[in-house]
Amino acid sequence: MVISANDLKVKGVSILDSMLNTLDEVLISVRGKNKYVVVDMERYEYLRECELEQAIRETKEDMKNGNYDTKSVEEHIQELENAIRD
Numbered sequence: 001m002v003i004s005a006n007d008l009k010v011k012g013v014s015i016l017d018s019m020l021n022t023l024d025e026v027l028i029s030v031r032g033k034n035k036y037v038v039v040d041m042e043r044y045e046y047l048r049e050c051e052l053e054q055a056i057r058e059t060k061e062d063m064k065n066g067n068y069d070t071k072s073v074e075e076h077i078q079e080l081e082n083a084i085r086d
Contacts, residue, residue: 002027002034 019026028036
């Protein structure tokens with residue numbers, strides 16, 4: 001379901017509460033284009049957990065395939081500083 005930013009401005013967050021009682025997410029459009037997504041906190045936490053689990057899977061796959069570097073702390077800091085300058 002999509003609501004306009006103007007509807008949100010006029011009706012306030014209560015419109016989001018009522019919509020999220022029956023929907024997983026609400027899109028907010030600005031000047032006719034979908035710009036934001038609102039979800040309740042429970043759904044946000046679930047999506048965030050999924051994102052973190054995917055990051056762990058990717059990291060394990062990188063480790064399994066040898067796609068990583070072993071460096072000292074000093075080498076890593078130097079690499080970060082060089083990246084900032086470039």
